[in-house]
Structures are given as C-alpha cells and as structure tokens.
Amino acid sequence: MTTSPAIIILSEAALPIARRIARATGGEVHGLARRITETVDVTFTDVGSHLAIQFLDGRPMIAVMAAGAVIRLLAPHLSDKMSEPPVIAVAEDGSAVVPLLGGHHGANDLAREIADLVEGFAAITTAGDVKFGIALDQPPEGWVLANPENAKQVMADLVAGKSARLEGEAGWLAGSGLPLSADGEVVLLASDKAVTSPVNGLLYHPKNLVLGIGCERGAGGDEALALALESLEQTGLSPASVGLVTSIDVKADEAAVHHVASHFGCPARFFDAATLEVETPRLKHPSDIVFAEVGCHGVSEGAALVAVGPSGELIAEKRKSRRATCAIGRAPEPFTRANLPGRARGKLMVVGIGPGSDGWRSPEVSQMVATSTDLVGYSLYLDLLGPLTKGKARHDFDLGKEEARVRHAMELAGEGKSVALVCSGDAGIYAMATLVFELLDKSDGPEGLTAEARRIEIAVSPGISALQAAAARAGAPLGHDFCTISLSDLLTPWDDIKRRVTAAGEGDFVIAFYNPVSKKRRTQLAWARDKLLEHRPASTPVILATNLGREGELIRIVPLGALNVDDVDMLTVVVVGSSNSTTVATGDGKNWVYTPRGYARKEGTVMTHVGTQTVSGDAA
Known part of the structure; x- marks a missing residue:
C-alpha cells in the first residue's frame, strides 16, 4: 500500500x-x-x-x-x-x-x-467531528480502543446530550470538545490494566508499555512470547498496551525478539551495551555473568528502563524461562512513531524495477521503494523511479562500482535505515542480489562487513527481466526450453562463456544474450553467432530489443545469418531462437516470433479439434 x-x-x-x-x-x-x-x-x-x-x-x-x-x-x-x-x-x-x-x-x-x-x-x-471535533472510534496514534462495537452508541448518546465521565489520564480526550463531567453517564476509561470494558462506555488502552527481552542465540519465539504473556498476566497489564519491544543490539537479528514484537503488532528497537549499562543503578537483578557475556549488567531490565527514560518505571522485574528473560517498563507517554527510542533493525530491500516504466514495476517493488528511507543504485535506475524518489536520500553510483554500491547499501541498513537497493530488470538476474549474499557469506576479516550490517533484514523482490520484456514485445520466443548467457568476460573467463554457448547451441536452447557488446568488446557476439550457425539454420529468428519499456524502445527481428554486431549496443538484449522458433505475421503486417512447444501435435488440442482447447503441464 x-x-x-x-x-x-x-x-x-x-x-x-x-x-x-x-x-x-x-x-x-x-x-x-x-x-x-x-x-x-x-x-x-x-x-x-x-x-x-x-x-x-x-x-x-x-x-x-x-x-x-x-x-x-x-x-x-x-x-x-x-x-x-x-x-x-x-x-x-x-x-x-x-x-x-x-x-x-x-x-x-x-x-x-x-x-x-x-x-x-x-x-x-461526521457527527462527532462536527460537534466535538473528535472521532471516538479512531483514537490517535499510541492508543487503541478495546470495544469498538460500543462506539456508535456512545457517540449517539453524547450527540443526544448525555455527558461523559473520564476515568484515567488521556489528554486527547480531556482537551476535546466532549461534554465531560464528574458524574457523566457515559464512561470513557483510559488504562493500561487488563480491566473489563464499561458497559455504558469505551475503554482505551495507551501504548505505553515496553517489553525488555533477553534470550540465548536461537531461542524459540514461542518460548519468548509465552514468557511475555505470562509476565503481563502476572502484573495485571493489558497486552493491548504493549507499544514497544526492546533488547540489546547484538539481538537485532534474533528471531525470538521479532516474533514477540510481531505478536503485539509493535516495533522492536535495540540499544548498545554501553547505553544499557548506564541503567545498572536502576536494575533489580544486575548480573556479573551477563556483563561478562555482553558488556552490560542486564539486558531485559536495562532495555525496558532505557526505553521508558528517566521519568518511566520498571513495573515488572525480570522473569526467566529456560532460554529467555522478560521485564516490563511503563513510559510516561504512549509510544508513537515520533518518539521511538533506540535503533530499528535495518532493512535492505533488493528490488528489480524492470525496464523502469511504471506499468512494468510490480506493486510490491513500488511499496518497498515508498517505505524506504534511502535509495542506492546506478543514477539512471534511480532516475527511472520518478516521483517515488521524493523525500528519499539518494546514494548514486556509477557503473562498475557494483561492490561499493552493495556494500554501502548494507552498511546504511546496518545503521537502522530502511534501504532500497535498486536494480534494473530482475534483482536476481545478473544484478545485485547475488552480491548481497556473497558479501554476507564472506563477511569475516578486516575487509568484511560491520557487525551491524551482518544483522540486517533482507528482502528480495522480483522485477520483469529484460529477457521477459523482449519476449513479450516480440511474441512468445520462450515457449519452450531456453537459457540466458552473459557475453561479458569482465567477471567470467571467456573460455567458460564459449563452453556455455557451445552447449546451448548443441542443446538447441533459445538463448537470451545479456551484455552482448560494449564499447571495447565487439567480438564475442560475432563468435556466438558463428558458433550457433553450426547448429541451427541461418533463417533462425533473432530478436534485438533496445530500450525496453522506455522512450526510444526498438524491437527488430533479423535472421541469425544476417545478425550484424554493429546493430547492437549496450542497451540491447539479443534473443536467438532455437531451430524450432519461427515467425508469423498478423493482419496488421506485424511479425511475431514464437517457439512452439508441440501442442499442435497433441491429440485433443485446439489445432486438432476446434473448440476443445486443452492445457497441460506448467503452461497454464
């Protein structure tokens, strides 16, 4: 959304x-x-x-x-x-x-x-807004209505002339235009306790409770959650008032902590050991063992106390399960997006924006970009996002700086930011997703990633690849088995590329060539053409797709024997058909390329019995 x-x-x-x-x-x-x-x-x-x-x-x-x-x-x-x-x-x-x-x-x-x-x-x-300037069924951020089913009747009673009695503290209610009196007939109750909703009123829970969670590495999420729920029940507090889950920063990627936060629908925030250690005088159960392990005398109590601040209080001391601990703090004000303490677990979203046009960008990718704080990518790719870049910090990189680009994105996420690493086409096809995991896999040593960057959350979202875009524009050349081969020998030895082209030719695959040429590299495509001519006819259709989905888009279909390297540039994808690929013209004079899968040869298909079309295998 x-x-x-x-x-x-x-x-x-x-x-x-x-x-x-x-x-x-x-x-x-x-x-x-x-x-x-x-x-x-x-x-x-x-x-x-x-x-x-x-x-x-x-x-x-x-x-x-x-x-x-x-x-x-x-x-x-x-x-x-x-x-x-x-x-x-x-x-x-x-x-x-x-x-x-x-x-x-x-x-x-x-x-x-x-x-x-x-x-x-x-x-x-809306009646409530007109008369009182407030909507009782939609409390402000940081509050939750426990019994919304009563809201319509309560508002009707107030509009009809009844007065309300406010029990507890809720500045947004006290400062509204509601008719409040000490003996009001309608009860508006504000409490973080696990209390029963008033029959003739509404119950509001402030999101002012914080759960401090500590756990062993790999502890089960269900165990940590059970401990948290038990701690709330023992203290008589409402789960609806939990507004934050906190822990030490080395637990930023701990699944158990995020499982607890997800259950309560609240953020998780993290603090370094030095910050938690400041709270030692306020801890109920300081531990030298914990200090020796992580550098502070208490994780769960310390995290809860840091989050609520000096004006807050620890209202539930540390409780233990086999592999987890939990403490509860109460903040003086409800938690909102504007007052969250600590650092979030950073998130890296590796997104493929397709060719760059809005119509070919998936809603998931657009959402990821929209929710990010920072955008990292090649300048052209970021420009293609248009208005989606508004309000984002841009980190532009030139071509050839791929590792620096990915490392920077991961380090930014390690700072707690939400980062979109922007790739053209699909992020996992000759793009940056692979390098993300390669850096994680080789992150040890002085040249490796920081500890914070290794704890980030990672999400990869697909995009329309140049291969798919070219195929769609030209017809259906990928109707049967196909492969992709990059002709760039910058990262792959040329001998390896030659072996793959030869194998693909012998296997009669439709082949999509990425990186077919560059300013300095002009011979590889010609070699591939000549090699493929040993295995398929010179009339085999070849699709040259340039600037796909963008201004200046150009789709050309030429026979393999007439493929001219000078007709191809760095923005062109070359799709070479198999020996079965062919062309067909429509009434408007347009030529299309398709690779038959053999349906017309199967008994019962549309080509054999008109009106009895069938679909088999994975072609649906």
Whole structure:
C-alpha cells in the first residue's frame, strides 16, 4: 500500500490546484491522458478503473472532480468502512473540500489541511467531528480502543446530550470538545490494566508499555512470547498496551525478539551495551555473568528502563524461562512513531524495477521503494523511479562500482535505515542480489562487513527481466526450453562463456544474450553467432530489443545469418531462437516470433479439434 496521496485530475484546468496539493502533501498528480498535455507524475486512460486500483490498494485519493462522479465510480468497491482509505473530492476552484470516505482514517484532518491550503471550506459531515471535533472510534496514534462495537452508541448518546465521565489520564480526550463531567453517564476509561470494558462506555488502552527481552542465540519465539504473556498476566497489564519491544543490539537479528514484537503488532528497537549499562543503578537483578557475556549488567531490565527514560518505571522485574528473560517498563507517554527510542533493525530491500516504466514495476517493488528511507543504485535506475524518489536520500553510483554500491547499501541498513537497493530488470538476474549474499557469506576479516550490517533484514523482490520484456514485445520466443548467457568476460573467463554457448547451441536452447557488446568488446557476439550457425539454420529468428519499456524502445527481428554486431549496443538484449522458433505475421503486417512447444501435435488440442482447447503441464 502506498501512503502518499494520489491527486486525480481530469483536465488541465485542475492542474494548478493539484500541484499545490501535491507539494503540501507529498502526493503524486495523476492525470487523464487524453485531456492532459503537460507532464504529470502518472497518466491513466480509464477513470473508473484507475480510481478503483488506487482505492483497493488502500491509497489515499484527492480527486479534483465532482463528488458525485467519485461516489458513483467507487460505489461497487465499497465494503468495510474500517479498512477504507481516505477519499476526498475537491472543487476545481478549491471552494469546497469534501471527505467522502475514510473520515476517521485521516480524511477529515486531510480535508481541513487542504481547505487551509486552498482557502476553501472543509465540508466535514461526521457527527462527532462536527460537534466535538473528535472521532471516538479512531483514537490517535499510541492508543487503541478495546470495544469498538460500543462506539456508535456512545457517540449517539453524547450527540443526544448525555455527558461523559473520564476515568484515567488521556489528554486527547480531556482537551476535546466532549461534554465531560464528574458524574457523566457515559464512561470513557483510559488504562493500561487488563480491566473489563464499561458497559455504558469505551475503554482505551495507551501504548505505553515496553517489553525488555533477553534470550540465548536461537531461542524459540514461542518460548519468548509465552514468557511475555505470562509476565503481563502476572502484573495485571493489558497486552493491548504493549507499544514497544526492546533488547540489546547484538539481538537485532534474533528471531525470538521479532516474533514477540510481531505478536503485539509493535516495533522492536535495540540499544548498545554501553547505553544499557548506564541503567545498572536502576536494575533489580544486575548480573556479573551477563556483563561478562555482553558488556552490560542486564539486558531485559536495562532495555525496558532505557526505553521508558528517566521519568518511566520498571513495573515488572525480570522473569526467566529456560532460554529467555522478560521485564516490563511503563513510559510516561504512549509510544508513537515520533518518539521511538533506540535503533530499528535495518532493512535492505533488493528490488528489480524492470525496464523502469511504471506499468512494468510490480506493486510490491513500488511499496518497498515508498517505505524506504534511502535509495542506492546506478543514477539512471534511480532516475527511472520518478516521483517515488521524493523525500528519499539518494546514494548514486556509477557503473562498475557494483561492490561499493552493495556494500554501502548494507552498511546504511546496518545503521537502522530502511534501504532500497535498486536494480534494473530482475534483482536476481545478473544484478545485485547475488552480491548481497556473497558479501554476507564472506563477511569475516578486516575487509568484511560491520557487525551491524551482518544483522540486517533482507528482502528480495522480483522485477520483469529484460529477457521477459523482449519476449513479450516480440511474441512468445520462450515457449519452450531456453537459457540466458552473459557475453561479458569482465567477471567470467571467456573460455567458460564459449563452453556455455557451445552447449546451448548443441542443446538447441533459445538463448537470451545479456551484455552482448560494449564499447571495447565487439567480438564475442560475432563468435556466438558463428558458433550457433553450426547448429541451427541461418533463417533462425533473432530478436534485438533496445530500450525496453522506455522512450526510444526498438524491437527488430533479423535472421541469425544476417545478425550484424554493429546493430547492437549496450542497451540491447539479443534473443536467438532455437531451430524450432519461427515467425508469423498478423493482419496488421506485424511479425511475431514464437517457439512452439508441440501442442499442435497433441491429440485433443485446439489445432486438432476446434473448440476443445486443452492445457497441460506448467503452461497454464
């Protein structure tokens, strides 16, 4: 899910206000292609389908268009109000800003922000917001409502004139426009205790508890979680109030710690030994054994105390299981994204952006890039991301600096950052994913990675490779067995490459040649052509695919015998068909390449019995 708003416009008249909103909100301007001549971040051809895609992806939308049109287009996709993203309609002149959906998911606040920006009127219609300026069913970050099923009735009672009694401390409730009194009929209870929800009111839990977790290397996640739940139960505290899980930094990659954090749906943060050691005077159970092992006198208690700060308290001393420890601290304020202490476990996301165009970039890759703090990659690849780079720290590298690029990305992640290592095509096909794991595998020694970089989380997301893109543009040349071979001898000895080309030729594989030529390397492709001509006809179709998915895209089909090295550059992928590959022309005069798999020879297929198409094997 992308959290930056999509600002939807249908005409150039709406472009000035859309750009103002985009600058203020960090959003993207999406324009209807047939009506927009100026450059926008994203174009679309069908209004209904584009709005539906954004909505179902959970993306906030600011539609500079008629509210009724937005309602009609999204109506078929409405289901659960609790999961709907904000949807706002804005008049082209900015006079009216109407939150249509997701009012309690930020739409009302966003509408007010936009109205202030464009000097318009925010038409807020939800009853609680209008009368009291607050949405009781959507507490602010750092709080959770334990009994949301009561919210509708409670709000109706308050709107009808009943007063509320606040029990516990909740500044956001005390400072609201709610009718509060000491003898109010409606109870609003704020507590981190495991208490029963009031029958005639609402129970709010502040996310102010922190679990300090220590464990042996490789301890089971279920054991650590059971210990944490037992500690909360013994102390009478609500699991819903757990807002943070903490430990020492050497446990940043410990699965048990992250298992506990995942269960409670909260972040995990880590501190170095020196920081934990400062808390020794406040520890209930300091240990010389722990100090000798990790450099501080207590992990679970120390981590809990550091997280809650000097104004916080340790409310549950260290408890032990066979391989884990747990202590609980209470912070003076709930934990939010703005006040998280310590360092997160860094994350490295190795992403393949395909050829670079938006349409060929997977939603998962776009999401990873959107959630990253830093982008690392070859400058051209980062440029291809367009508006996705907004607000990110860019770390640009030239070609030929691959190891430096990957090492830098891993070290940044080791600092607790969320890093996207950007590759063209697929990240695992002649790209940087392999080097990431190679550096991890050889990380020992003075030239190795830092300890922090070795503890990072790693995720690899696929992209459309140049091989797939070329095949799709030219037809279906990969319909049968194929292989890929890089003709670059920079990292692979030429003799090895020759052996692979020879074997592929003898095996009659369709072959995709990556790195076919360079400015200094002009002979390898010619050698490969001549070798393949020993095994397949000179008429074998060859696809030359240049600038795939980008401006200047060029697809050419030539016979193998006429393949000219001078027609190929560094941005070209060469796909050589097998002896069975052939071409077919369609009525529009376009030639296509395909490699038959043999369906037409099988009894019962579409070619044998019209209307009885069958699919077998893995071709579905």
